Amino acid sequence: MPHARIRLSSLADKIVSAEEAAAHIQDGMIVGMSGFTRAGEAKAVPMALAARAKVAHAAGQPLKITLITGASLGNDLDKQMAEAHLLSRRIPFQSDPALRKAINAGEVMFVDQHLSETVEHLRTNQLGPVDVAVIEAVGITAQGGIIPTTSVGNSATFAILAKKVIVEINLTQPMELEGLHDIYIPTRRPFREPIPVVAPESRVGLPFIPIPAEKIAAIVITQKLDSASNVLPPDEETAAIASHLMEFLKHEVKIGRLTNRLQPLQAGIGTIANAVMHGFIESPFSDLTMYSEVLQDSTFDLFDAGKLNFASGSSITLSKAKHDHVMPRIAEYKSRLILRPQEISNHPEIIRRLGLIGINTALEFDIFGNVNSTHVGGTNMMNGIGGSGDFARNAYLSVFVTKSIAKGGALSSVVPMVSHVDHTEHDVDILVTEQGLADLRELAPRERARVIIDNCVHPLYRDALDDYFARGCARGGHTPHIIEEALSWHVKARETGSMLPEQELRIA
Numbered sequence: 001m002p003h004a005r006i007r008l009s010s011l012a013d014k015i016v017s018a019e020e021a022a023a024h025i026q027d028g029m030i031v032g033m034s035g036f037t038r039a040g041e042a043k044a045v046p047m048a049l050a051a052r053a054k055v056a057h058a059a060g061q062p063l064k065i066t067l068i069t070g071a072s073l074g075n076d077l078d079k080q081m082a083e084a085h086l087l088s089r090r091i092p093f094q095s096d097p098a099l100r101k102a103i104n105a106g107e108v109m110f111v112d113q114h115l116s117e118t119v120e121h122l123r124t125n126q127l128g129p130v131d132v133a134v135i136e137a138v139g140i141t142a143q144g145g146i147i148p149t150t151s152v153g154n155s156a157t158f159a160i161l162a163k164k165v166i167v168e169i170n171l172t173q174p175m176e177l178e179g180l181h182d183i184y185i186p187t188r189r190p191f192r193e194p195i196p197v198v199a200p201e202s203r204v205g206l207p208f209i210p211i212p213a214e215k216i217a218a219i220v221i222t223q224k225l226d227s228a229s230n231v232l233p234p235d236e237e238t239a240a241i242a243s244h245l246m247e248f249l250k251h252e253v254k255i256g257r258l259t260n261r262l263q264p265l266q267a268g269i270g271t272i273a274n275a276v277m278h279g280f281i282e283s284p285f286s287d288l289t290m291y292s293e294v295l296q297d298s299t300f301d302l303f304d305a306g307k308l309n310f311a312s313g314s315s316i317t318l319s320k321a322k323h324d325h326v327m328p329r330i331a332e333y334k335s336r337l338i339l340r341p342q343e344i345s346n347h348p349e350i351i352r353r354l355g356l357i358g359i360n361t362a363l364e365f366d367i368f369g370n371v372n373s374t375h376v377g378g379t380n381m382m383n384g385i386g387g388s389g390d391f392a393r394n395a396y397l398s399v400f401v402t403k404s405i406a407k408g409g410a411l412s413s414v415v416p417m418v419s420h421v422d423h424t425e426h427d428v429d430i431l432v433t434e435q436g437l438a439d440l441r442e443l444a445p446r447e448r449a450r451v452i453i454d455n456c457v458h459p460l461y462r463d464a465l466d467d468y469f470a471r472g473c474a475r476g477g478h479t480p481h482i483i484e485e486a487l488s489w490h491v492k493a494r495e496t497g498s499m500l501p502e503q504e505l506r507i508a
Contacts, residue, residue, distance in 0.1 A: 163215075295317070
């Protein structure tokens, strides 16, 4: 029975329909919703709100909100809200094509933000206040505390700071998730005390979100699953990327910089990062730990292979097959898992303290090591920076991975100058493509360029980058560029659909 999950009996009369709950949200409000990389998002209330907005828009009545989440939402919620013209502003990350189209058209103002920063801005009134928080839960404690589901994200701070809280009790989420979460909220600056996380397995908070029960304005009972992740299995190129990284790490162990336990691992979301993590299964490394944002299929594959001892994250995002394997057995994994608020999973203090090996994905990088992870052609937003900046700046080793070419070879992922900079050369240690690995540590710009061109560039583009770099060096400069040509590859791609040099076009 639904009431069994609501242990505070006085809240029973708060159970309403999704439409009734959504009526608490009005035009112009700032709304915080649970959800982090397609996991643990509130589902029924956003759908009801989008349906209402669609009707309001058709009637010429205003209904727009600023939506803040942890990261991307599942169940096509961003799509439904974007197509209903509900969103005026969206923070801090998204991955939906329909919303992306609205962002790039200028209809939705998207604030691309480091995932560790959003709630800091809320707490200091740079953003907010939050009018309504909508949080998915497996249940409510006898004191009114909210027990999250498969993500924590920014849910805790949304609920703590919001004027009203709507709770969605999702009956498809197993009650065995209770006890998995570690809700710790940092004290206020400038008198903040050190965050007492000293290992991935450190438990420093509560297993629920503590709020006064009277803030709960409505409870909705739902039965909708999280969306499955859309990661693809490893292929020849991603296997090669993983192999290059494993060889590098084995060398680091051989010369005494690391042990076979390595350092705690962090991996970004997506097919390439997930595939690279799979490379650890056949590696000599063991007794591994993770301190990451998203726990993907590879996390549980590493558990099952006996390689991984413990994993800390902010969400669990799985393919359908892996979900069907893991969730019925979540009680078996629970002693080796923690889900934290994303400001803790991504906190610079902890990342630097633990000395993480951060593995994130680039859209493109240039010959001096600057990385673009957000913009296509320098102007069109893809998904957002997410947490990659939190980790890149503070990790012991900051690794970025990508395939060397895209669109069947029409585009090079290594270019003279990136069209947009998310991670400067100062924050990037290691670059890996299927062609090879470039170790950029302690190298000057000219040395970096040589290592990147020799090791990471696809043969279709290597001669052209060699020529560009040689001519740049002839002009001089600490970071030698030919400024009038630096973005010419992107201009050509925009005009012709290809970056290929003329001779390669003739061959193709």
